[in-house]
Amino acid sequence: DVKVTQSSRYLVKRTGEKVFLECVQDMDHENMFWYRQDPGLGLRLIYFSYDVKMKEKGDIPEGYSVSREKKERFSLILESASTNQTSMYLCASRPGQGRGYTFGSGTRLTVV
Amino acid sequence: QQQVKQSPQSLIVQKGGIPIINCAYENTAFDYFPWYQQFPGKGPALLIAIRPDVSEKKEGRFTISFNKSAKQFSLHIMDSQPGDSATYFCAAAISGTYKYIFGTGTRLKVLA
Numbered sequence: 049d050v051k052v053t054q055s056s057r058y059l060v061k062r063t064g065e066k067v068f069l070e071c072v073q074d075m076d077h078e079n080m081f082w083y084r085q086d087p088g089l090g091l092r093l094i095y096f097s098y099d100v101k102m103k104e105k106g107d108i109p110e111g112y113s114v115s116r117e118k119k120e121r122f123s124l125i126l127e128s129a130s131t132n133q134t135s136m137y138l139c140a141s142r143p144g145q146g147r148g149y150t151f152g153s154g155t156r157l158t159v160v
Numbered sequence: 161q162q163q164v165k166q167s168p169q170s171l172i173v174q175k176g177g178i179p180i181i182n183c184a185y186e187n188t189a190f191d192y193f194p195w196y197q198q199f200p201g202k203g204p205a206l207l208i209a210i211r212p213d214v215s216e217k218k219e220g221r222f223t224i225s226f227n228k229s230a231k232q233f234s235l236h237i238m239d240s241q242p243g244d245s246a247t248y249f250c251a252a253a254i255s256g257t258y259k260y261i262f263g264t265g266t267r268l269k270v271l272a
Binding site for chain 1: 192203204209256259
């Protein structure tokens with residue numbers, strides 16, 4: 049089975065801090081994604097990467113950046129954390145278009 | 161704006177009942193319709209998926225019905241069990257892109 053591992057289950061950060069969320073997949077998937085999940089809003093796409101060093105903005109990229117230097121690793125960066133970025137962050141990967149995602153277990157980030 | 165509208169928001173059924181979750185979409189440029197199941201504290205997991213050239217797909221107790229003309233698809237859970245209690249998300253993949261549109265989720269509770 050494909051495994052998508054997110055480095056932290058819970059994080060508490062202070063407003064203004066730079067925050068790194070790490071995601072690693074172990075099945076050579078081409079595409080990787082970062083979503084945030086909020087009650088009543090479902091899953092919203094922040095950024096995705098269809099190949100190494102390639103990235104595209106999703107629907108809510110403001111305040112975030114990403115890095116994909118290696119195929120298996122996709123990092124989400126909050127440049128200056130704010131309280132409205134308190135959320136559940138989900139990383140996902142898939143082999144290619146028209147295929148299902150495999151999600152990680154999520155990182156619940158609280159910004160105080 | 162492309163949307164997938166999911167209903168109901170929450171659902172309670174007795175053990176053995178057949179919960180039905182509905183999704184409707186507003187854009188014809190979708191080519192893959194997955195359903196995800198999410199337990200508390202976990203990331204969503206792919207449950208079952210359908211492509212628009214098929215009207216129904218069954219996997220175990222889970223069935224997707226797809227009505228292309230009505231732009232609707234639904235998930236049926238046969239002989240539901242308390243272990244099926246989870247949040248269910250529908251999604252639609254935008255044809256020719258890397259993006260999914262997710263529904264806002266349905267919280268299902270199956271009573272013992």
